[in-house]
Amino acid sequence: MDYKISDKLAALKPSAIREIFKSLTDPSIISFAAGNPSPLSFPVEDLAALSADIFANQSTTALQYSVTEGYPPFREAIKKRLGEKFGIGRDFDETIVTTGGNQAVELCCKVMCNEGDVVVCENPSFIGALNAFRSNGAKTVGVPLKEDGIDPEGLEAVLSTTPNVKLLYLIPTFQNPAGVTSTLENRKKVYEIAKKHGVLIFEDNPYGELRFAGEEVPTYKSFDEDGLVMYCSSFSKILSAGMRIGYACGPAPVIQKMVVAKQVEDVHTNIFFQMLCYRYMTERDLDGHIAEIRKIYAKKAGLMLSELDAHMPKCVKYTRPEGGLFLWCTLPDGMSSAEFVKKALERKVAVVPGTAFNCDTEAPSDSFRLNYSTPSDEDIVKGIGILSDLAREMFC
Amino acid sequence: MDYKISDKLAALKPSAIREIFKSLTDPSIISFAAGNPSPLSFPVEDLAALSADIFANQSTTALQYSVTEGYPPFREAIKKRLGEKFGIGRDFDETIVTTGGNQAVELCCKVMCNEGDVVVCENPSFIGALNAFRSNGAKTVGVPLKEDGIDPEGLEAVLSTTPNVKLLYLIPTFQNPAGVTSTLENRKKVYEIAKKHGVLIFEDNPYGELRFAGEEVPTYKSFDEDGLVMYCSSFSKILSAGMRIGYACGPAPVIQKMVVAKQVEDVHTNIFFQMLCYRYMTERDLDGHIAEIRKIYAKKAGLMLSELDAHMPKCVKYTRPEGGLFLWCTLPDGMSSAEFVKKALERKVAVVPGTAFNCDTEAPSDSFRLNYSTPSDEDIVKGIGILSDLAREMFC
Numbered sequence: 001m002d003y004k005i006s007d008k009l010a011a012l013k014p015s016a017i018r019e020i021f022k023s024l025t026d027p028s029i030i031s032f033a034a035g036n037p038s039p040l041s042f043p044v045e046d047l048a049a050l051s052a053d054i055f056a057n058q059s060t061t062a063l064q065y066s067v068t069e070g071y072p073p074f075r076e077a078i079k080k081r082l083g084e085k086f087g088i089g090r091d092f093d094e095t096i097v098t099t100g101g102n103q104a105v106e107l108c109c110k111v112m113c114n115e116g117d118v119v120v121c122e123n124p125s126f127i128g129a130l131n132a133f134r135s136n137g138a139k140t141v142g143v144p145l146k147e148d149g150i151d152p153e154g155l156e157a158v159l160s161t162t163p164n165v166k167l168l169y170l171i172p173t174f175q176n177p178a179g180v181t182s183t184l185e186n187r188k189k190v191y192e193i194a195k196k197h198g199v200l201i202f203e204d205n206p207y208g209e210l211r212f213a214g215e216e217v218p219t220y221k222s223f224d225e226d227g228l229v230m231y232c233s234s235f236s237k238i239l240s241a242g243m244r245i246g247y248a249c250g251p252a253p254v255i256q257k258m259v260v261a262k263q264v265e266d267v268h269t270n271i272f273f274q275m276l277c278y279r280y281m282t283e284r285d286l287d288g289h290i291a292e293i294r295k296i297y298a299k300k301a302g303l304m305l306s307e308l309d310a311h312m313p314k315c316v317k318y319t320r321p322e323g324g325l326f327l328w329c330t331l332p333d334g335m336s337s338a339e340f341v342k343k344a345l346e347r348k349v350a351v352v353p354g355t356a357f358n359c360d361t362e363a364p365s366d367s368f369r370l371n372y373s374t375p376s377d378e379d380i381v382k383g384i385g386i387l388s389d390l391a392r393e394m395f396c
Numbered sequence: 397m398d399y400k401i402s403d404k405l406a407a408l409k410p411s412a413i414r415e416i417f418k419s420l421t422d423p424s425i426i427s428f429a430a431g432n433p434s435p436l437s438f439p440v441e442d443l444a445a446l447s448a449d450i451f452a453n454q455s456t457t458a459l460q461y462s463v464t465e466g467y468p469p470f471r472e473a474i475k476k477r478l479g480e481k482f483g484i485g486r487d488f489d490e491t492i493v494t495t496g497g498n499q500a501v502e503l504c505c506k507v508m509c510n511e512g513d514v515v516v517c518e519n520p521s522f523i524g525a526l527n528a529f530r531s532n533g534a535k536t537v538g539v540p541l542k543e544d545g546i547d548p549e550g551l552e553a554v555l556s557t558t559p560n561v562k563l564l565y566l567i568p569t570f571q572n573p574a575g576v577t578s579t580l581e582n583r584k585k586v587y588e589i590a591k592k593h594g595v596l597i598f599e600d601n602p603y604g605e606l607r608f609a610g611e612e613v614p615t616y617k618s619f620d621e622d623g624l625v626m627y628c629s630s631f632s633k634i635l636s637a638g639m640r641i642g643y644a645c646g647p648a649p650v651i652q653k654m655v656v657a658k659q660v661e662d663v664h665t666n667i668f669f670q671m672l673c674y675r676y677m678t679e680r681d682l683d684g685h686i687a688e689i690r691k692i693y694a695k696k697a698g699l700m701l702s703e704l705d706a707h708m709p710k711c712v713k714y715t716r717p718e719g720g721l722f723l724w725c726t727l728p729d730g731m732s733s734a735e736f737v738k739k740a741l742e743r744k745v746a747v748v749p750g751t752a753f754n755c756d757t758e759a760p761s762d763s764f765r766l767n768y769s770t771p772s773d774e775d776i777v778k779g780i781g782i783l784s785d786l787a788r789e790m791f792c
Binding site: 001002003004005006007008009010012013014034035036037039042044047048051052055056059060061062063064065066098099100102103105106110111112113114115117128129131132135137166198200226227228236240241242243244251253254257259260261263264265266267268269270271272273 | 408
């Protein structure tokens, strides 16, 4: 039988990260390739206790079909927290619970884009979002990400000359993969450009609560008085990634269509874990727990940076993150990272090549991404040593 | 701000079922409108015990990111059960765990259909699937569902004359909404027609294990030696609907693309509940549990039928289900059910009008759907009394 795969999926390759993951079945490999939260960040005992109580007292609700928008008390709690803590949400906004944050990205694209429409992204950007756009037949067009955020002049040029741009996808805080947090000045400029062109901003903020140094920068959504911003975050990095609970807050007409689209994807998100999340939020100390996670990541990032500072040849540059999960390394003189990544894997250290994050899938990259949240301290020391030796041999 | 919604979502209305559900916040309404399993079918104590053990001994795996295809031991257990119990699965097949069965429907459409391509369906058919196709920009074309299954002559005519048919969507067993189980003879004919035209059959079988009378009919997938059938089922009706765990088994090239598409929708299905399902399957008596559920539904269906037999005027016809969750009622002389459904709701009994299940959304319907799994015995007696009185007043 000849399977005629749709154009959008025929063109979509499994992500490079995924391919690297397959090699990770070898336990002797040190992986800096994941984007996993530290298992130390899971409040297992609290979740177990609340879970037992849900089975004992709320099992019918927790095991039955539920509403697509999300468990109503949970949606309310999310809305309240977003408003009180981050100044997010106006009267024209609604909230939807999604099966992980990425579902919100995918749903929003499906709601806004016909096949062939364009999503403008920071270049580089998160592979999971880029592929979500591509899986809906949308085209991704990249605008360079600079030190203070997406390049406003580049953005203006693209929006002025590209037909059918329907979304501007941004990860303004602790950007994945590049680690950049855009400045407030940059955000204000970009907001005005998007407003001028009538393009919805999708603000993806999965790492925003993981700041362990520096000053908070207000989210786009917090100053959105025009219904221009769809905001998205998740509990993956602050409670559990495996439960797949995310949410979006944005203009009602778009959220309502996302609800319709979600209904036919998965009807609703696992209701037991929505209730569990809700009870954790309201009966335990979520903010205290997040403060503990920040300490873990401050320590992990600090260790990786001190090892890099001590051993990595100076010709290799790297970011100094103030939060999030990643470091972004750049090789000297625009060298391609492909060979370096391949040789590192031969020496049993896995990192993700920058090509995985390119909007233009054929473009080369001089960069690679390092994750510090998942590996043990011992593996951080050993793995950075191996990468430093390799860089010295190859480049410096 | 003017939100330019994509053509596919702009045209997609929330399902009529959903609209009816909104009226169900009134607790005095008797609902025959749901498709919910009975809460009596949830093995709460077993799930609670296994859940506690997962928190105690497997929490890191259960709360961390996992692989898109599904928890490997769970996929193996599903594959084994499908093979041993139902003769499903060949060497060319693979299995994927999905966030409820409907996600498999939606993913398969995304993988097979460009915008404007056609999915041929039984008419009437399941609204959640029809809308999943529409949400991907595919067109739905209906072929009449007769007493022994989809009409083969009608199917041949459509496949001979319609360009770009990419999927044939069927619910061959205890069809939703019409309750029809197609005969083996019909299935063999339909299989050959699909094979001749090179069209993939999507066999949706969420109710197949809920047979409480009559003889089993082999699934399409059990005689699929050509890689022509994508088979889908779920744990929603046999363990818990709220956990959202489904699966599909079909030709590897299609499943592999579904995995790529799923990765950017929700990364993976809630891993804790995949592990919980797996442990229930392997450490408890799933088949014994299903036998108990069948007894519950036999009793519920029997009660609804005996009340209908005793009170409903003879001019209203209804199916006599041998399994599943639904009865399908047809009004006399091709009368539209819209007015009847509206008046029933005024008398505080909710049923779903047949129009909700039409492939052609503008077509009228002389039918409505009754669910017997969710209401209490008392409500079944009372509600059927009200519907019978109304039918007598209106028609007979």
